[in-house]
Amino acid sequence: MRTILISRTSPPLRAIMYICLCNAITDRQIAEAAEAGARSRADLAHQLGVGLGCGRCVSCAEAVLNEIVADPPCPAEKLAA
Numbered sequence: 001m002r003t004i005l006i007s008r009t010s011p012p013l014r015a016i017m018y019i020c021l022c023n024a025i026t027d028r029q030i031a032e033a034a035e036a037g038a039r040s041r042a043d044l045a046h047q048l049g050v051g052l053g054c055g056r057c058v059s060c061a062e063a064v065l066n067e068i069v070a071d072p073p074c075p076a077e078k079l080a081a
């Protein structure tokens with residue numbers, strides 16, 4: 001996940017990235033779904049509707065989910081979001 005360092009004294013802010021354009025789902029929403037227990041593409045489809053349009057986002061959404069599950073954001077990053 002990309003981070004943007006705004007200053008040395010503030011926690012890093014992450015840019016929002018749209019993952020599913022058909023449903024306007026962002027990486028942040030996927031992170032929230034992961035925090036709520038999503039662990040698979042089926043969970044993302046059920047919770048957010050990811051992939052239920054054209055389906056082009058499914059592999060990217062799954063990669064984002066796996067990355068978030070493997071390396072969850074620290075509390076300071078959550079506050080900055």
Ligand code: FES
Pocket residue numbers: 019020021022023050051052053054055056057058
């Ligand atoms: S981009 Fe996600 S369903 Fe089309």
